[in-house]
Structure formats: C-alpha cells, structure tokens
Amino acid sequence: MPLPHYKPVNLDNQTVQRILDAALACWTRDGYHGASLKEIADEAKVAKSLLHYHFASKEHLLIELQAVHSRRVAAEVRRRLSTVTPSVATALGALDQVWDAIVATRDQLPFALEVWRASLQNRAVRARLEAFEAELFSLLREGIELGLGPLAGRLSLPPPRLAALLQVALDGFSLRLFLDPDVRRLRRTFDDFKMLIALALEPAPTTPKRRRPA
Amino acid sequence: MPLPHYKPVNLDNQTVQRILDAALACWTRDGYHGASLKEIADEAKVAKSLLHYHFASKEHLLIELQAVHSRRVAAEVRRRLSTVTPSVATALGALDQVWDAIVATRDQLPFALEVWRASLQNRAVRARLEAFEAELFSLLREGIELGLGPLAGRLSLPPPRLAALLQVALDGFSLRLFLDPDVRRLRRTFDDFKMLIALALEPAPTTPKRRRPA
C-alpha cells in the first residue's frame, strides 16, 4: 500500500482546529478505533459529514492531528529549554522544565500511545513519528551541550549518549504518570533520578563527593 | 457500572489456551477495538461461537487474558531474579536478566499498552493492573535487597526508592524497544544506565563514608 497523497488542510480554519482538538480529546479518551467519527463530530459540535469535508478519511484526520500535535509538543519543549544558561545547576533546572512539560501534557499521553501503535501499520505516521523523536533527541542533546557549556567535555557520558538515556527515562516517567495518579510520589523518583544524573555530571572522581538528595 | 461477575473459565482446556494466545496475538497486532472476535477465532482456528461458549463477552476475554498474561510475566521475572546472590556484580547482572526478559517479550508490549488503556475505563482491569504493578515493584525491591545483601544499607538510595526508579526506567526501555527496532543502540543506552546505577551503588572507594543521620 503506497503512501496516499492527501489534499492540504486549511489549518487556519477555526472549525478545523475545533475538530482536531475534539479528535485529540476523543482518541485520548477512547483510542483510535474506540472513538467513532460521530463521537468526534459531537465533541466538536459539528456535523459528522463536515469531518469528511475537511479530511479525506479517519486515517487522514489522524495524520494531520499527529503533525499538528508533534509540532506543538516540540515547540513547547524548545520554549522551555531556550532559557538554559551554562552551569550544572541550570542544566538540572532544565530537567525540571522538561518535567513540568511532561506533567502539563500528561493527559495527552494516551494519544501518543495511539500514534505509536498506528505507526506499526501506517508508514506516513511512522515516518513523522521518527522525525519527531529525532527532533526531541536533538533538543535534549543541544540542551545538554548548552546547559553544560565547556563542562560538557568532562562528562562521564558524552552528550548524545546522555541525551539518549534521558529520552528513555522521560518516556518511562510519562508512562508512569499516565498509570499512576500520584504525581508527588513520582516526583520524588524523578528527584532521585536527577541525583543520579548529577553524579554522572561531576568531573573525574578523584575526590568523589556524595550528596544527599534534595 | 458495577463489576460484572463472570463464570470461571477452565484454563486447563487446551482450546481455551489457544484462544487466549490468539487474542494476545491479535490484540498485540491490531489493538483491542481494532481486532474483531472473528479475527481472533480465525487465528485460533476455532469457530467464532466457541469464543462465546467459553467467554461471556469480548471484555471478559480481555480480563481473563490480562490475568493469565500478568501471571506469566510475573513468574518469568521471578524466575530470572531467583538466582541472584549478594554482590554488586550479580546485582548488576540481575539487571541484565531483566533486560533479557524485556527483550524477549518486546513484541507483546502493544498488548500491555492496550491493557493500560483499558484500565482507564474498566475497574476490574484497573484493579488487576495495580496489583500486578505492585508485584513487580516488590520483586524489584526484593531483588535489590537480596542482590546487595548487607551492602543494601549503604546505598545512597534506599532499596524501595531505587526499585521505583528502576521500574520507571524499565518502562521507558520497554517503550523505546517497541518504538525502535535497533536493539543494539538501545542496549548501549541500557549499559549507560547500568553505569549510572553502579555509581549510586559504589560505596566510597577508600575510606568508609559516614551515613546520613537516621
């Protein structure tokens, strides 16, 4: 099955945005197959046929929403990491920024899971997902390099590998936030994780110091 | 909606097992709503009506499969952690065991995602999922305590908190294994993670450290 080519969607149209928001809400709540187009139309307070006017199919709606959503998330992360200045403290502070971003968007994680699942069967979704993941990776790596400045060279882990580790860990935290309503307990685990990172950031362990977690 | 009470299912029946395996395969491939009962029946090479003979409904099938599957996973993890003997090296080796378990069952992760999603809407699924997560947490904590023996007291992180951190991280690795077909790259990230853990495990290299006040 080759990649279908869809007509471009007018994203400036306010109703289109309402539909996209409704789809995000419904798919987050009930999953892609679990939510019907009627459900989405009702949520957007719009006739079901209008969905097919703006979007060729349910799949097309998913693809467009994925594009919009990943763009939004990437922009949010970029915004939060833009104020980082070089020092270990601010580098760890940047981690807090990322944490806040995750918590703020925690209810949308089920949609992300849905996109991941769809990426198994849809090449367009797959391609965009990989690009998005690569972008997040770059943002993390740049965040590390910027945040540590000249210190970056003395890491026990080179920035790209630290970034990869961060990305995995952050996915884990996202997932557990989705599972576990107790944010504070998870926050403590995140602080523990930050402590671990701090250990790895400290320069060559000639005189190792041990810190109590804050 | 109160919890429905289902007639017990004869799990010794071989055909029932075939159906459960088929459901696992189909739901892993297409998701809960995405796979029809006919599809599952075909996969199990069984008449569709037989599904309704053994299980009251699609939901019932999900609940039973979740029970069987989580029991299997827990048993597998328990088996892999049973040989741990006290020392830092074997404690890290136990991590490798868990890694192998994750890699071995990576293709079933989409089903786990499906269960997580279902837990949002189904109290029976939710309850069992929480029990399962709690069991995994205990296994990890016991693995840490057993693996480190008397060393456990000298951790910079008490075992329960290390276990929580491990659980989050392992979820992250599971997720990325699902996203990323490149196991070896992720394996290196996992090794980096192990190094980080090792840093937290190592007591002060030469002179014994003063413990934090109780």
Next chain:
DNA sequence: CATGTTGGACTGGCCGGCCAGTCCTAATTC
C-alpha cells in the same frame, strides 16, 4: 449423558464513507 466443538443463520446497531443540497459571503456583471 456431559462437555466440547462446529457451522451457520440471524439481529440490531454502529461504523466509515458518500452525496445531494443549503447557507453565507464575496466577487463579478450589467
């Protein structure tokens, strides 16, 4: 005879998709 299994007919409902047609606004024409 109980349990397990098949295969098919059947239903009521929801699904995604499609279409004919309305409404509104803005440009175009006379």
Next chain:
DNA sequence: GAATTAGGACTGGCCGGCCAGTCCAACATG
C-alpha cells in the same frame, strides 16, 4: 446598486458493511 455567479463551509440522511452477540441443530468423545 441590483442581479448573478462562484465557491467554501456545512448539514442531514442514506448506504453497504462489519461488528458483538444469540441461537440452534448437529456431532464428537469419553
């Protein structure tokens, strides 16, 4: 400046099809 045209936005209703679930007659097997 009234009439006409064009086209985007939007609707209600319909369609064929698949879905979960029901029922049953038949048959195996011990």
